[in-house]
Amino acid sequence: MGDSLDGSGDSSSVAENVVIVDYSAFTTYLKKAVTILLPEEEDVIPPALNAALNDRTNQETIQKFLSDPQVSALFVQRSSFKVWLHFFHIRKRKQYREQVVCAEERFKELYQFQEDSVEWLADYVIGYETEKRDDDTDQAGEGDDEKDPVAYLISNEVHFSSPKMSSLVCIKRGAVVEADKSIHSQLRLINLSEGSPYETLHAFISKTMAPYFKSYVKESGRADRDGDKMAPSVEKKMAELEMGLLHLQQNIDIPEISLPVHQTVAAVIKRCAEEGRKPKVADLGDKVEDSTFLNQLQNGVNRWIKEIQKVTKLDRDPSSGTALQEISFWLNLERALHRIQEKRESMEVALTLDILKHGKRFHATVSFDTDTGLKQALGTVNDYNPLMKDFPINDLLSATELDRIRSAVQLIFSHLRKIRSTKYPIQRALRLVEAISRDLGSQLLKVLGTRRLMHIPFDEFEKVMAQCFEVFTTWDDEYDKLQGLLRDIVKKKRDEHLKMVWRISPAHKRLQTRMEHMRRFRRQHEQLRTVIVRVLRPTLLSAIAARQADQPAQQPDQQETADVKPDVLSLEAADANAIEEVNLAYENVKEVDCLDITREGLEAWDAAVRRYEDRIDRVETRITAHLRDQLGTAKNANEMFRIFSRFNALFVRPHIRGAIREYQTQLIQRVKDDIEALHEKFKVQYPQSKSFRMSVVRDLPPVSGSIIWAKQIDRQLTAYLRRVEDVLGKIHLIVLEVPGYSWQPVELNTTSVLSNYATEVDGKGWENHIEGQKLKADGTSFRLKLNTQEIFDEWARKVQQRNLGVTGRIFAIESQRSRTGRGNVLKLKVNFLPEIITLSKEVRNLKNLGFRVPLAIVNKAHQANQLYPFAISLIESVRTYERTLEKIEDKASIIPLVAGMRREVQMLVAEGIALVWESYKLDPYVQRLAEIVFSFQEKVEDLLVVEEQLDVDVRSLETCPYSANTFADILAKIQHAVDDLSLRQYSNLHIWVTRLDEEVEKNLAARLQAGVQAWTNALNGQKKEIDLSMDTDAPAQPTHKPGGDPQVTSLV
Structure with missing residues (x-):
């Protein structure tokens, strides 16, 4: 391809249809990136960068980055010429030729330069310095303001060379940089600034990588999956990496000392080592008597003492820095002292001291062991380091959640109890606790910094606050235990100088106080907003409902427009404005950095709270008007009590408290009458009360019934006293109620809103009101009588x-x-x-x-x-x-x-x-x-039923109609009953049946006799009527005649 560079053939693994980006296009992009990320002058491409890009070696490096899939990074480093001037100057000096050769080899290895490149850079640097030296004569004043020139080095490997150098790293996202895609979409750029690499890497991890990863895990929901353990593990590893970089950054370097040995002594030891024997003083011959030689050795020992004292007399101020620095200092000091001890016991030092002893230079040998303080220093670190080893400060510094911080605090204080077995000073231990407090505050700010506490929902805010105060409570509890342990140690030592050492200043207490203010403020605001919404919103709904009841025949659309009159609409607008006013007042506080505990942060917080108070005052007038309107239209005392209970939370506001003062007297009298009636009910006592009779009906035993009765009276008394609270108002104390922690009232010198929004902690609640005091006392004495225990x-x-x-x-x-x-x-x-x-x-x-x-x-x-x-x-x-x-x-x-x-x-x-x-x-x-x-x-x-029926049947034989069928029916019923009794196997049935037969027979005989007499009278022509005139119980119709009514018919 025509646009590719000469080295593009190296990328054999790249597909044939992939076109590599043009070299000039990439260098143009690189110049822009370097100008922005490694700027010298704004919007000006550095000449040194153009010179570096024109170098053939650098061009080949860029070629490999663009086209070689095995090369993934391009490293551009900028450094001042001053870094290299000394190197190239000594290169020209013959007496340092050996050192220069080694330096050149290291330079070429590090930067992958060829010999001609080093020569070019050296000539360029020295030529520049000669030119600058000539110009200094003419431009002495201007030279002071001229910036140091720089050089750019380009490589395919990322490396560190000097803290004075800043670098730009280009990382390919794919195998090669393609021409048909934008360059910036195929690269990732990282800027490595000047300074400590630990600081740079820690900033990248803590400020960028870790928050980005946590945000992704949270948004993707991977942290909530029970089976996904990899994401939390990676998050923990990143926190550990961040902590490790912080450790390296904060470590105090212990100077590495050297004990140079005299050349003559070194030569003797070397010769004896070659001969395989231990060197002796006699091996030096007459040298041991040479005073000049002995003076040289003594001077060398004195230099050794000074070198060792640089370490043994090293100390740090425990009241400054972090706890990690204190811990690392003693651990590193121990290692350094052990290395010195090894050198002290080496063959070279021992032979030197033996020579001085032989030469009777005892002062030098004795002072070497006494003046260095090595033994004392080793004893000190051995006493201190049982406390410093395995110190769990890492658990605190790597904690990413509040629960882990609380657990880390417990672990740290548990480890601090090891102080009883060490000689670590009490004063220093207290300063260490202060350092841990600073670390705790920093870690809390780090964890809470991303939460935006004044923006999150109130429920979530309460959960976060509860976790924070658990941390603070844990600190206080653990510190109390540690303080008791330290006091015991002091008593055993009987040190009178440690009477006032217990006053420490934990740095996190300032954060704790601010969080108390925040929690109090948000609770108050949430309470105010909730009450306002509860009080103002129902007004419009009730107005619409009332008008809908008056005109039910209208259409819904017409009804809504016709019923909502302008006064109601204005009411709705006013209510909405009041609620919106509260929300806008809170906006003043939301935008303040609530966790900023500096003086500027405190002033900003106070100013925001004052602005909040100013806007809240406008809402009070609206609430006061609502309250008076509702109390004025109340139909009875119970309705007034309901209104008071709705507004109760706002009675601490002066304007609202003044609006209800005129209604308090009559309602308090109503409560007094109710409590008096309750007294009278109690005087009757349980056994004479209606509740006792109801308890008997419900199978309640007497003691349980009396206790239930007393508890019912107690609940009624509580309800009446709550009415007093509704009328006189309840003070919601600002003191936070955290389980297991007792807060002292915190005086806020700048938040005047709290003086109106809530009274002082020792201010007047309803129990301290004149009427409230009396009712409180009466209620307390009455409740003592109701003691069910x-x-x-x-x-x-x-x-x-x-x-x-x-x-x-x-x-x-x-x-x-x-x-x-x-x-x-x-x-x-x-x-x-x-x-x-x-x-x-x-x-x-x-x-x-x-x-x-x-x-x-x-x-x-x-x-x-x-x-x-x-x-x-x-x-x-x-x-x-x-x-x-x-x-x-x-x-x-x-x-x-x-x-x-x-x-x-x-x-x-x-x-x-x-x-x-x-x-x-x-x-x-x-x-x-x-x-x-x-x-x-x-x-x-069953027998009683049968007996009763048989008695009826037997008696019916005396009055039934005088006919054979009637007698037969009755006798059949009697016989059936007797048969049933026989089947049921009643005892002595035959005796009972005999008696029954006698009664039946007696009744039938009487009826037979009456029948004979009736026939006789009938045949004689006599008719006997029944006289009913004297019978008051005679039925309306005459009963049947005992002998019947025979009729004789004449046939002739």
Whole structure:
């Protein structure tokens, strides 16, 4: 291809139809990029860049980048000539030829330059300096303002050469740079600025890469997938990388010292090493007596002492910097001291000291061990580093969530307890805690910086705040524990100089105070906005509803336009304006950096809050008018109470509080009357109340019923006191209610809005109002009388004193006065006290009411519950048996018929007399007794019905019509009844039937005698009428004559 460069043939892997971008087009793009990202003068292409692009070596480098798929990066580095001047000057000096050759080789290896390129750059640099030196004579003043010239080096490998150099890296997105696509769409550009590479890379990771990755993970939803563990793992690795770069950036470099050895000593050691033996002082011969040589050695040792002291006397201020710097300092110092110790024990140093000892230069040898302070320094780091090793500061610095920060704080303070086994100074430990506090504040700002706390929804804001205050609470709790540990250490040391060391200044407390202000402000604003919406919005809806009720016949469209009159529309507009005014007032605060805790940030926050207050004052007038209108149109006190409860949250505002003052007196009097009525109700006491009778109906035991009754009165009292709160207003304290943390009131010297929006913490709530104080006192004393715990304790004491239990035999015989009053009779009773049944019910209800019933009582109730079904069954069986016997006694004629079944029940009762409650036979016995008693009852009931019917039938034989068919029907019914009784196997049936036959026979004989007499009278011609004149109970129609009414007909 015509546009390609000579080196394009190297890209054998590129498809034939791919056209490589033109070299001149790419260099034009590169010049623009370098001009923007590596600027020297604005909108001016540097001449040094043109010179570098004209170099053939650089052209070949660019060619490879464009066309070779194996080359993915193009590295353009800019550096000042001053970096290279010294290098190329010493190149011309013969005495440094060896060093220059090594430097040239390193330069060529690093930048991939050929020899001619190095020569060209050297000649260019030296020529430039000669020219500049000549120009300095003529332009001395202007030369001071002239910028240092630069050089551009181009390579295919990204590398670091000097902190004074800045670079541009071009990365291909594809295999080659194609001509038919825009160049910028095929490249990624990265600017590596001057300075520490750690700082540059940390900025890239923390400010760009990590937020970009987190945002993608959040938006794509990969973090919420349970099965996707890779994204959180990568996020953690990025945080660790960021933390590691920060560590490298903050490390304090410990100077690397060298202990140069005298040439003569070094030569002797080398010779002995070649001979394979240990060097001795004698190997130096007469040199050991040469004072000049000894002086040289002594001077060298003195230089060694100064070099070692550079490390042993090294220290840092723990009150500055970060906790990581303090930790890294001691760890690095330990390593440096161990390296010095190794050098101290080396053959060269030992031989030098032996020579000085042999020459009686004892001062030099002794001072070497004492003046260096190496042993003391090693002892110090060995004492300190058990605390510094494995210090979990990384968990805090790499935390990306508030929960992880809280866990990291716990780990850090847990690790700090190791101080008890070290000699780490208490003062320094407290400064370390302050440094950790600074790191905590920085990490919180880093995590919260992307949340936009004043913009997020209120619910989400509350969750974030709760997590933050959990972190603060954890810090305070853990620091209290650590402080106690440090105090114990000080007491053991008995150091009087450490009395005032406990006053530290945690840096994160300023952030904590600001977050308290933010949380308080948003809660207040949310409360104000919610109340305004709740109060103002229903007005328009109620107006429309009222007009729709007046004109139901109109069409919907017509009705809406006709009913909403201008006054209603203006009302809607005013309401909307009030709500919009609150929202606009909040906009003043939203745009402020709420986490900026500098002086400028504090001033900006205060100014925003004042602007917010100014706009909120306009809304108060609207709310005051609404409140007065609604109170003026209220029909009764209850409606006023409802209105007060709606506006209650705003009563701390002075204007609104003034609007309701005139209505308070009458409503407070209403509450007083209600509380007095409640007093009267309580004076009646529970046993004489209607609630007691209702509790009996609902099977509530007396103690539980009295507690429920007292709680009902207490709830009513609470409701009445809440009405007082509605009328007088409730102060929503600014103190934050965080679980496990107790805040002290924070005085805000700049947020005057809070003085109007909420009173001081010790300000006047309804309990401190004149009327409220009296009602509060009355309510408190009344509530003491309603203390249900005393009722429960008294019941528990009585139950435990009584020996209530279910033991012994299941039946008992009691002597009772007979109902006829003649002596006593023995009654069968179930040995199960009613108090035990009541106890079981009491325990069940008291548990439901939330009382902790003593275990002994619970055990008794549990035993009663187990036997309760059997006891109830036995009680019902005995009661049923007694009632059935009473029915039999009233009908003595049937006693023979049920005598057999009665005997069965008596035998079963006799069997149960010996049973006890603990017997395993109790369950089957109770079932058998219930079945037999129930069968006995059924048969007695059936027998009573049959007996009653038979009595009617037998008596009907006396008054029924005197005819054979009638007598036959009645006798058939009697016979059918007797047959049924026979089938049911009643006992002594034949005796009972004999008595029945006698009664039937007697009635039939009487009717027969009356019939004979009637026929006799009829044959004699006599007619006997029934005299009803004296019979007041005679029926309207005469009954049948006992002998019938025979008629004699004459045939002649």
